[in-house]
Amino acid sequence: MKTLRHIGSLAFVLGLFTVVFAGIPWYVIVPDPNVPVVPWWLQIAVFCLLGGILVVLLTLALEQLRNKTSAEGPLPTEAESTVLLLNCPALPGRQITEILGLVQGHTVFAIWLGKDLSAIVRLILGGELTEYTEMMGRARAAATSRMITEAAEMGADAIINVRYMTTSVVGTAAELFAYGTAVKLGE
Numbered sequence: 001m002k003t004l005r006h007i008g009s010l011a012f013v014l015g016l017f018t019v020v021f022a023g024i025p026w027y028v029i030v031p032d033p034n035v036p037v038v039p040w041w042l043q044i045a046v047f048c049l050l051g052g053i054l055v056v057l058l059t060l061a062l063e064q065l066r067n068k069t070s071a072e073g074p075l076p077t078e079a080e081s082t083v084l085l086l087n088c089p090a091l092p093g094r095q096i097t098e099i100l101g102l103v104q105g106h107t108v109f110a111i112w113l114g115k116d117l118s119a120i121v122r123l124i125l126g127g128e129l130t131e132y133t134e135m136m137g138r139a140r141a142a143a144t145s146r147m148i149t150e151a152a153e154m155g156a157d158a159i160i161n162v163r164y165m166t167t168s169v170v171g172t173a174a175e176l177f178a179y180g181t182a183v184k185l186g187e
Contacts, residue, residue, distance in 0.1 A: 005059040012052025018045035064112070083148050084158035084185075091158060091185060098184040100154045105146025109139040110173035119172075132172070139176035140164065147178045156182035 023042045038046075090096065111119075115131040122129050143164070151159050162180035169175050 001059050001063060005056055008052045008055025008059065010052070011048040012056065015045045015047070015049030015052060018042070019049060083151050083156055085144070085148070085162050085180070086158060086160045087162045089161055091160070095186040096160070096183045097186040100151075100156050100182040100184065102179060103147050103150040103154065103156070103159060103182045104177065104179040105143040105148070105150065106175060106177040107139050107142040107146070108169050108173055108175045109135050109142075110171070111135045116172050136166070136174065136176065139166075139174065140178070143176045143178040147180065151180075151182040154182050155184070157185040158183050 019042065023045060026039070026042065084091065111131055115135075119129045119131040122131075147159065147162075159180040159182055162178065165177045165179075167175045167177075
């Protein structure tokens with residue numbers, strides 16, 4: 001599916017550049033009414049441009065359908081449920097016996113255009129932007145799950161000093177980065 005999407009993206013980019021950098025200048029340079037309306041190479045470029053968009057949209061739609069059939073957010077595994085998360089440097093009543101190192105998890109999430117438009121209307125009318133709240137909640141769960149998985153692979157009992165950081169990537173897409181220190185605990 002990913003390969004098909006890359007092929008569609010490539011067809012779109014090639015078609016776009018051909019139309020913009022060859023097709024538009026061709027129409028400006030050749031004002032002769034006896035020349036065919038649209039030459040074959042420009043027809044192919046437009047077909048690639050539109051077909052590439054269609055292939056990318058279809059593959060993304062299929063991917064979204066596949067993701068919707070899975071759980072709404074990542075579920076903790078057996079290993080993840082045993083790792084404690086703390087945003088403080090120590091666990092009261094327990095001693096840190098070994099510091100295993102930094103663990104991290106990150107993800108980049110975006111919402112589809114329909115939800116984005118709904119959020120813009122809410123922005124004008126006021127109220128909570130639930131579309132973005134849900135998006136960031138799912139991103140936080142995915143990043144946390146990845147961080148916990150990394151800590152469990154190291155044999156950690158807990159992750160201390162857990163922090164979250166968000167950055168805007170492009171448009172309404174946001175990266176969520178979770179990090180902390182994986183440790184082993186004594187009794």
